[in-house]
Amino acid sequence: MTPTSPRSAYSKVQRAARLALDRPGRRTASPLFAGPAVLYLLVFAVYPLVELVRMSLSAVGIANLLRDWPLTGLDNFTAAIADDDVRAAFLTTLAFVGTVLMLSVGIGLVAAFLIRSNSFWARLLTALMVFVWCLPPVVNGTLWKFLFSDGGAIGSILQAVGVKHPPFWLADPTLALWSVAFVTSWVTIPFVAIALKAGLLDIPREVIEAAQMDGASHLQVARHVSLPILRPVLLVTAVLVVIYAFRSFDFVYVMTLGGPGTATTTIPFLGYKLSLRLFQFGEGAALGVTSIVLIGFLAALYVRAARADVAAK
């Protein structure tokens, strides 16, 4: 008898589930169950989103925030495009997202291989990573701010090993962005590692063993067997990391407040600054809407990648 592969068994389960859902009388129940969630989304997501778009198309400042909003069309968007600060923030955000993506997925992949087994050290490492992941961003950001500070632990260790003048991790405008990106990655790595671990565990054992019997080393198995099978999961995880990094605000706020100067001012932080510090609500909303469109595009990529992953199974 031909052994059933995990993927074909999974497809059978899916077909069975679909048949169960198609039973007469089954479909009429589902809209009622979705009702509260839909209502919640309409009130707390859709309606504010509609008003955000309206704000982005209007002249809204502190004087008329609680009064009428005169429509100005795309003025806020054209002003944003022409604004050097917005362009600079966009480039900063791209660099930030790229760094977080590379570090998170790269180190997360290595970590996934390390925690794949059920050994004590693998479980300990997993527990530590989950702990880091669960810490509030304010705690993480403040902790690393102290570590990076002059006289902090990192500088002290570097001096102890002979580095006379440790870098100014958060005060140097060329280093500050990478430092904040590193901390953001540090928090994202556990998520990537756990997601990829699940993908690795889903790889049929027989495929790995077959490659090993053919003389492949661990590295060759990882590169030529595991990674290609893992590609759909990697893509889904990467898209989620990009979305997270793109909208990341808390670490910038806690660690650098967008500085030194404007060196770490990303799009989300600039949106916060425009709206809640300068009370230029229209311009801030325009930035917010632009970010939503970009994240929506990335979310569409995620959905597409997720569907491709399921189809591959």
Next chain:
Amino acid sequence: MRTVAAAALGVALIVGACSSPAGSSSGGSTPAPAPTTAATTAPTAEPTQTGLDPNIKADLTVWHYLTTDAHNTLIADETALFNQSFPNVTVKNEFVPFDQLTPKLLASAASKQGPDVAVFQWGDVQSLAAAGVLQDMNSYWGSFADASTFAPSVVHSVNGKVYTAQAYANLIGLWYNSDILAKDGITPPTTTAEFEAALAKVTAAGDGGLAIDGKPGVDGWWTGMPFFFGEGLDVHMADQAKVTSVYAQVKSWVDKGYIPKEAVTWDQDTVFNKFLTGKFAFAVGGNWYAQTATKATFKYGVVPLPAGSAGSKVYLGGEGEAIGAYTANPDLAWAYLQATWFSKAGQLLALKDVGNLPTRSDAASDPAISSSPVLSGFATAVQTGVALPITPAENQAQTLMGDLWSAVLSGQKTPEQAAAELAQKLPTILK
């Protein structure tokens, strides 16, 4: 639309509920006073002029962003002072982080709610009044018997109506470590040239130079602007060559090691904590550190910030107190203000508990100020103080100036680039 605006601001507040920037631009969240001759008897409430029944039973909500132990003591003392006149009024003092207070006031006003009294950065008065968040207290101030004890510069009007007054003035000066200066043979500087020479001497001797706030935004603006005022510039910064020169001088201090490079990550509280380590000869800090300074293990003093040809000028900060637009009992809110922050007894409490400089002339002449070398130094600087900018455009200019101050100190931008950017953007912002 208003409800959604409130919801949007509410969500933004939740998102932004991270650690707030330490201190405030108008100087306020560090430990307290203790001038040398503090009053030994409890303050007595002065009779209010509202005609309210003193036995009225009500709740009174006060929003503020003051968070240190000293400020908590002050708020408790002010509450106790008020309860001497109105024993059955429950005063609920609610802390709101500094950068969230204005958005929260706006969000609550959207649903026609808000505090009875707001203790806020008075520079926002025009914005908040325009947004309908504050109630004008023109009629109250007009019949206030003690109004003449307040200098006009601390009573703030919008469209001819009084919306807030400052109960105290806060400002920055140059704190110095007397022990280091004595060791290095330096007297406290009064001019920029003397200051630079002093910095060169102390750093050559292996001591720390100047601890200063170099963070972007309002922090950098509050600390950096006096350097420009001292050269005769004003908020318009019209003389680009002079602006470049000031930036270049301060940047050179970083390059020479007079100012630590890491100062661009320091807020006001961090600066003063660095000063208290005893390693720095100088620090730019406010009068509200008068109590904190008593923890120093070295001798210290304060002089006005050294300046160039135009003389030392600093912003006069300090919180303003106002009545909320949607208070259920404006008379009671006014009675509270009159009995506490705007009274002589209340202002002396602020002096005693925090080191805030009273704005009433009868309180400002208290011997606790003249007998304190620290507070008398600041009181001198009040005479040449500069009023805070209050229009939304000026608020935008503040942020630009603060960002550029931080950018120059860190090296992100050259002095020439920063001056050119100011020259390009400021006229449009302030037109």
